[in-house]
Structures are given as C-alpha cells and as structure tokens.
Amino acid sequence: MLKPEIRILEKLEDFRKCEAAQKTIWGRLSVASEVMLVTQKAGGAVLGAFARNELVGFVYALLARRHGQIIHWSHMMGVLPKYRSQGIGLQLKLAHRDFALSQGIKSICWTYDPLQSRNASLNLTKLKARVEEYVVDFYGQFPSIIEQGLPTDRFIVNWPIASKVVGRWLAAPRPTTGIPEVPAVGITARDSTGFLFNKNIDLGQREPRLRVEIPPNADLMRTKGPTLARRWRLQTRKIFLSYLSSGYHVDGFFTENRDSDDLRCFYVLRRS
Ligand SMILES: CC(C)(COP(=O)(O)OP(=O)(O)OC[C@H]1O[C@@H](n2cnc3c(N)ncnc32)[C@H](O)[C@@H]1OP(=O)(O)O)[C@@H](O)C(=O)NCCC(=O)NCCS
Structure with missing residues (x-):
C-alpha cells in the first residue's frame, strides 16, 4: 500500500492542484x-x-444537513488514475473521518455510481458505508470522461463515522470475497467481446437475500461497449428501484477472483 502524506488543504496553490486533478x-x-x-x-x-x-x-466535502443532522457531504473524492487501487482512497476517507470527528461531525454522506465496482468495494466493503437511496440521473447529463454520456444514476451512501459498527469494522475488517450463495436477480453470461451481460433479470423474487451482479470494468465497457454500458445502467436502475421499494436494502458488496481476469462483483440485497 502506498503511504501518501495526507493533510488539510488551506492554501490557494494547493486548491489549484485540486483543480488540475479534477481535469x-x-x-x-x-x-x-x-x-x-x-x-x-x-x-x-x-x-x-x-x-x-x-x-x-x-x-x-461541504458542511451540510441530512435527516436533520449536521454532516459532511463529500461531493468529490478523486485519485489520479495511475495511483488507484493502492489504498489512497481508503486513507483519504480515514483521514477525512478523523478530521470530521474532531469537528463533532458524526456522518459523512456522498453519492457513487452503483456500476463502479471499485467505488463499491471501497465504500461498502472497506468503509462499511450504508446505501440509503437510489437516485435516477442525479446530476443530469454532464461531460465527464468517466460518465461517457450515461445517465448519472447514483446511490446515496451514509457513513456513520462515529458508530460502533464502523469503528469495530475499521479495527478488524472481515474478508468479503466469494460468490454469495443466494439466488441471483440476473443470470449473466459473456458476450463475444468478453463483457458480462444479463441474459435475463427477475424482478419478482422474495427470498430473504438476493445477489445482483455488476460488471467489474465499467470504464472499459463505457468506451468499448457503450450500448451494453447503457443497457447495464437501465437494467440495474430497474433492479435497484424495484427491490429497494419492495422492502429490500443493500446489505453488502462481494468480489470473487480478485487477482484474475475473471473478477466478479456482486451486491447482496436483504429483505428488511
Ligand atoms: C474511487 C476512487 C477515489 C478510489 O480510490 P482508490 O485509491 O483507487 O481506492 P482504494 O485503493 O483505497 O480502494 C479501492 C478498492 O477497490 C478494489 N478494486 C480495484 N479494482 C476493482 C474493481 N474493478 N472492482 C472491484 N474492486 C476493485 C481495490 O483492490 C481496493 O480494494 P483492496 O484495497 O481491498 O484491494 C478512485 O478510484 C477514483 O478516483 N475514481 C474516479 C473518480 C471517482 O469515481 N470518485 C468517487 C466519486 S466522486
């Protein structure tokens, strides 16, 4: 894991560096x-x-209010592409948590794209943030090289940084690998170019726990297979809206075959 120096930024010259990073x-x-x-x-x-x-x-992150409570709303977190998957996102979140706690803040909320599996790993698996809402096309259309013109659907997550659950999890995270042995909402297969697609989806299941597979390579699919990427957006929108409005919540995120070309990624939904 790369160990960067993390600090609160206050100088204009550092903010200019954040502007360059955004671009x-x-x-x-x-x-x-x-x-x-x-x-x-x-x-x-x-x-x-x-x-x-x-x-x-x-x-x-902005000072904000949610459910009547003063929170930090983390509008952006970004790591330069060549530094990703080396633990920097995690360390930034942990440093933000320490700072927010020192300011008396008890929750940090943000949005993320449910189809970005790296973000899901970080947010749900490593941090233990909770999905609270699915919002259709949250930001509308905006020119982003990540979005590539897709509707900007987002999960809103809440990270209760002062809670015992989060404190215990960060002190002793448990592995979340392996395909959960629960019924699948979508049956997936690979197309001729190797991308995963849903052969069919079933919105009528009522088992206590269900799994929803997402592709592990959203960025690549958006550039090489934009039609399929859009189909994933619309299908997962239907899946999450349907199950979240019929008594299920997102209970976790699991990966399998982490270090191979066959990385598989699953949300688990639990009936409340
Ligand atoms: C989201 C982002 C900030 C995360 O930063 P990061 O430094 O890559 O995050 P970390 O390395 O701490 O954690 C990522 C985890 O996902 C895992 N991961 C990597 N690729 C993955 C994939 N394709 N699918 C699932 N998990 C993946 C990593 O292995 C790591 O877990 P591990 O430490 O257990 O191995 C960064 O990827 C980014 O800048 N993305 C573009 C901007 C963005 O989406 N920002 C967030 C919304 S504003």
Whole structure:
C-alpha cells in the first residue's frame, strides 16, 4: 500500500492542484479554488494526498444537513488514475473521518455510481458505508470522461463515522470475497467481446437475500461497449428501484477472483 502524506488543504496553490486533478480525473472542472477556500473556511473539508510532492488525490466535502443532522457531504473524492487501487482512497476517507470527528461531525454522506465496482468495494466493503437511496440521473447529463454520456444514476451512501459498527469494522475488517450463495436477480453470461451481460433479470423474487451482479470494468465497457454500458445502467436502475421499494436494502458488496481476469462483483440485497 502506498503511504501518501495526507493533510488539510488551506492554501490557494494547493486548491489549484485540486483543480488540475479534477481535469485529469473527470475531464472537467467542477469546483473552483475560490469555492474550495470558502468551503474549508465554512466548516467543510478539503484534504489532499501527496506522494513525492505531487498531489495524487483529494477529498472535497461541504458542511451540510441530512435527516436533520449536521454532516459532511463529500461531493468529490478523486485519485489520479495511475495511483488507484493502492489504498489512497481508503486513507483519504480515514483521514477525512478523523478530521470530521474532531469537528463533532458524526456522518459523512456522498453519492457513487452503483456500476463502479471499485467505488463499491471501497465504500461498502472497506468503509462499511450504508446505501440509503437510489437516485435516477442525479446530476443530469454532464461531460465527464468517466460518465461517457450515461445517465448519472447514483446511490446515496451514509457513513456513520462515529458508530460502533464502523469503528469495530475499521479495527478488524472481515474478508468479503466469494460468490454469495443466494439466488441471483440476473443470470449473466459473456458476450463475444468478453463483457458480462444479463441474459435475463427477475424482478419478482422474495427470498430473504438476493445477489445482483455488476460488471467489474465499467470504464472499459463505457468506451468499448457503450450500448451494453447503457443497457447495464437501465437494467440495474430497474433492479435497484424495484427491490429497494419492495422492502429490500443493500446489505453488502462481494468480489470473487480478485487477482484474475475473471473478477466478479456482486451486491447482496436483504429483505428488511
Ligand atoms: C474511487 C476512487 C477515489 C478510489 O480510490 P482508490 O485509491 O483507487 O481506492 P482504494 O485503493 O483505497 O480502494 C479501492 C478498492 O477497490 C478494489 N478494486 C480495484 N479494482 C476493482 C474493481 N474493478 N472492482 C472491484 N474492486 C476493485 C481495490 O483492490 C481496493 O480494494 P483492496 O484495497 O481491498 O484491494 C478512485 O478510484 C477514483 O478516483 N475514481 C474516479 C473518480 C471517482 O469515481 N470518485 C468517487 C466519486 S466522486
């Protein structure tokens, strides 16, 4: 695991580095330096991760309110592509948690794309954040090199950073690998180019636990198979909206074959 230096950012020159990182990560600027400065001063958080003096990742979070409680709403976290999957996202989140706790904040919320399996691994498996909502096309259409024109459907997650559950999990995380032995909502297969697709989906199941497979390579699919990527968006939208509105919640995220070309990724839904 790469060990970057993580610190709270306060200087304009560091915010400019976050602007450059946004352009590399999303292909566009979302939050300008002046807004970062104000956010930091007004109770939010901007943290940067530095390796060899280069800013390699950052978190940007607003002071906000949700369910009547003052929280941090983490609008953006990004790690430069060549530094991903080396634990920097996790370390940024943990540093943000420490800072937020020191400010009396008990929850950090954010959105993520349910089809981004790396984000799901980090958010649900490593951090123990909870999915609270599925929102259709949250940001509308926006030109992002990650989104590639897809509707911007998002899960809203809540990370109860002061809870015992999260504290215990971070102290002793348990492995979440292996295909969960529960009925599948979609039966998947590979197409001629090797991408996973749903042969059929079943929205009428009522078993206590169900699994929903997602592709492990959303970014590649969006560039090489945009039609299939859109189909995944629309199918998983139907699946999550249907099951979340009929008494199920997202109970976890599992991966199998982590270090092979056959990485498989599953959400588990549990009937409440
Ligand atoms: C999301 C993001 C910030 C995560 O940062 P990161 O440094 O890559 O995250 P970490 O390395 O701490 O954790 C990622 C985990 O996912 C795992 N992972 C990697 N590729 C994966 C895949 N295709 N499917 C499932 N899990 C995967 C990693 O192995 C790691 O778990 P591990 O430590 O148990 O091995 C980064 O990927 C990113 O900048 N993405 C683009 C922007 C974005 O989506 N931001 C978030 C929403 S604003």
